[in-house]
Amino acid sequence: MRIVSLAGGIGGARFLRGLLAAAPGSEITVIGNTGDDITLYGLQVCPDLDTVMYTLGGGIDEDQGWGRQKETHVVKEELAAYGVEPQWFGLGDRDFATHIVRTQMLRAGYPLSAVTEALCARWEPGVRLIPMSDDRTETHVVISDEQGRRAVHFQEWWVRLRASVPAEEIILVGADQARPAPGVLEAIADADAVILPPSNPVVSIGTILQIKGIREALESKTVVGVSPIVGGAPVRGMADACLTAIGVETTAQAVLELYGSPLVNGWLVAEEDDGVGLDGVGLDGVRVRSRPLIMHDVESAAAIARAALDLATELSASRGEPAGTQGEDGL
Amino acid sequence: MRIVSLAGGIGGARFLRGLLAAAPGSEITVIGNTGDDITLYGLQVCPDLDTVMYTLGGGIDEDQGWGRQKETHVVKEELAAYGVEPQWFGLGDRDFATHIVRTQMLRAGYPLSAVTEALCARWEPGVRLIPMSDDRTETHVVISDEQGRRAVHFQEWWVRLRASVPAEEIILVGADQARPAPGVLEAIADADAVILPPSNPVVSIGTILQIKGIREALESKTVVGVSPIVGGAPVRGMADACLTAIGVETTAQAVLELYGSPLVNGWLVAEEDDGVGLDGVGLDGVRVRSRPLIMHDVESAAAIARAALDLATELSASRGEPAGTQGEDGL
Structure with missing residues (x-):
């Protein structure tokens, strides 16, 4: 089916x-x-795609429902120490890596759909995940x-x-x-x-x-x-x-x-x-x-x-x- | 003097x-x-400027001589899990924040000298640190x-x-x-x-x-x-x-x-x-x-x-x- x-x-x-x-x-x-996508600190964040990818790939924070399990927040603390805004968005260190990879690929010219496919190669979500639009x-x-x-x-x-x-x-x-x-x-x-x-x-x-x-x-x-x-x-x-x-x-x-x-x-x-x-x-x-x-x-x-x-x-x-x-x- | x-x-x-x-x-x-500067994962890394800034600002890993004290390496592990290269450059999580801020400012059009000054506003190295060239x-x-x-x-x-x-x-x-x-x-x-x-x-x-x-x-x-x-x-x-x-x-x-x-x-x-x-x-x-x-x-x-x-x-x-x-x- x-x-x-x-x-x-x-x-x-x-x-x-x-x-x-x-x-x-x-x-x-x-x-x-x-x-819902947002550019934070120059990085492209796709909260909904990532929630699907992490949830189906076994990497989600189950209690929270979003973000990575066993997450740490060192990068966020450091950004705050630099006075960088916004400080109300809770990106964790593991999650940051996803946004770094995505942003690097987008800047290299790959469309978001190709980037999402590449990220999913790690997570193997069991579905084909396509963003609604590139x-x-x-x-x-x-x-x-x-x-x-x-x-x-x-x-x-x-x-x-x-x-x-x-x-x-x-x-x-x-x-x-x-x-x-x-x-x-x-x-x-x-x-x-x-x-x-x-x-x-x-x-x-x-x-x-x-x-x-x-x-x-x-x-x-x-x-x-x-x-x-x-x-x-x-x-x-x-x-x-x-x-x-x-x-x-x-x-x-x-x-x-x-x-x-x-x-x-x-x-x-x-x-x-x-x-x-x-x-x-x-x-x-x-x-x-x-x-x-x-x-x-x-x-x-x-x-x-x-x-x-x-x-x-x-x-x-x-x-x-x-x-x-x-x-x-x-x- | x-x-x-x-x-x-x-x-x-x-x-x-x-x-x-x-x-x-x-x-x-x-x-x-x-x-020595290098672009890693789409982020601009300035090892020498940072070593000076961290050392004079009290944030350096004293034993190693470079990088941040009390450093963690979650982002690097995650990038490796995505198969991202290179994996031989040891960026820590705290350090990543510096490169994220720098890259964001550079992409926004600030010259490296202005970015360095902004980063030093946090570290207060006690010297005026200028890159040799923008x-x-x-x-x-x-x-x-x-x-x-x-x-x-x-x-x-x-x-x-x-x-x-x-x-x-x-x-x-x-x-x-x-x-x-x-x-x-x-x-x-x-x-x-x-x-x-x-x-x-x-x-x-x-x-x-x-x-x-x-x-x-x-x-x-x-x-x-x-x-x-x-x-x-x-x-x-x-x-x-x-x-x-x-x-x-x-x-x-x-x-x-x-x-x-x-x-x-x-x-x-x-x-x-x-x-x-x-x-x-x-x-x-x-x-x-x-x-x-x-x-x-x-x-x-x-x-x-x-x-x-x-x-x-x-x-x-x-x-x-x-x-x-x-x-x-x-x-």
Whole structure:
């Protein structure tokens, strides 16, 4: 089976670990979000790609969910001793090495997709990890604070401000110029199923969907999404702050509507959210199924992935049904 | 007193620590060798500038003579895990931070002299440290080995090969284009005395002297050199291998002749070398004095520095003597 998954950071990476366990022998291509990327100290940092790579490659800090296990922070301390800013981004020494290699390769002229492939040669994540684009994009967040109304890098809002200042707008700078990285559209075209993991619907999945051609390519495929909202709150992270910024409620129903049809054909919601909402969870033409959606460990993540794949298989088998028909599990 | 000193790495840095102790209140400008500089993993490494900065700033690994004290090597291990070359250059984590800051500033457009000043703002070395040039130069060494006759970076010959393969030629690539960094010629013009510490006469002092205008500027000043050769051997390092490459014997006399007159006006030799050599230690017009030249500690380095300054003061006082006159300590 050929599977394509979009992915952000921690939630996406943990889901992917479950997907690998649920679909042994499958060919999985992961299209990673690079809107969170940031240049720090002259080094190119790709938090989401690295979280996927470290998680699937066995190098992740399990407790934290990002960064390297057994990490040290000598370089960061030294940079602070030089008075170098920013000091709010926690790069560890092991992680620094990744950014040094990446930056050296980028400066030598390799595109980010080739660099990512080279880094993955060490980590052997078991999936093909492709950045959404080789073109530079950056998610910026418009906030108003004592310095007035201004746009800050997503990481500054997310990491330094902990999303404590309301996001008035979330903009992917460079989106209009960015093309999908080589292999992205091909992988989607060849896919038997596309899975949207419970990543942030705005700054992870939503960002990838902004890259020209990706949404359109997905619309002709069987796409199953896993709700990142459980019981009316994000499972982790601050997706609610991002959803509020774009005027979307923090409900499984609202996220499904955000993705919309014809993009999504199947939708896994948490049991807590089954039937919740004014009109219940659902959307014309989308088959909805409820499952336990909390990823406690690889096993529970694998169960969710298996449910998503089963739903995708059913949907593919029933292709040709008139649009708008609800499956047995639909409302 | 305004003092200018040229300097390479370990020997120069230790001498400078003595010079600071010997001449409190003096204004010392150090012109640092950058021919050893190397780009590693996309980062600009300036070994000699850093050795001076760390030594005078209290951050040096005292046993090793280079690199940072209490150093760790996590980044280097990780780079090796990625298979990144070279793996023979021992950058520590603390040291990496320096190279990251330097590289970021260089890429932002600051000249190396401004970057060095910024780094020194943290280390407060007590001297003004200026690179010999803001223009990129690199010492390359021509060797013949199983790969044929080829030029390698000085660091590859020095660190990886431990100078075990004879150097057939030593070339400062870029020397013809390089101009002295801002402040270099001005500091020399304003100096009451110029001291050549016991740094490598070929790849440290000799390199600095190749930068257009520096030798000429020094020739009109009172210059006292400290022999790096004691008892017919380098005090440390592999100066003999460098001297052999350029056809110069490893003797205090031969190094003095290499620097030559009118560049050098005074010459400190080790007691072991007093009168050694076919014609004794000396050169027409150069006042020679013998002293213990082993730097066991800051005190012994300070004693050498004091002797050099005393000699410079005497020479300055006797300015107007006809050239070729030997002082009381001469041959």
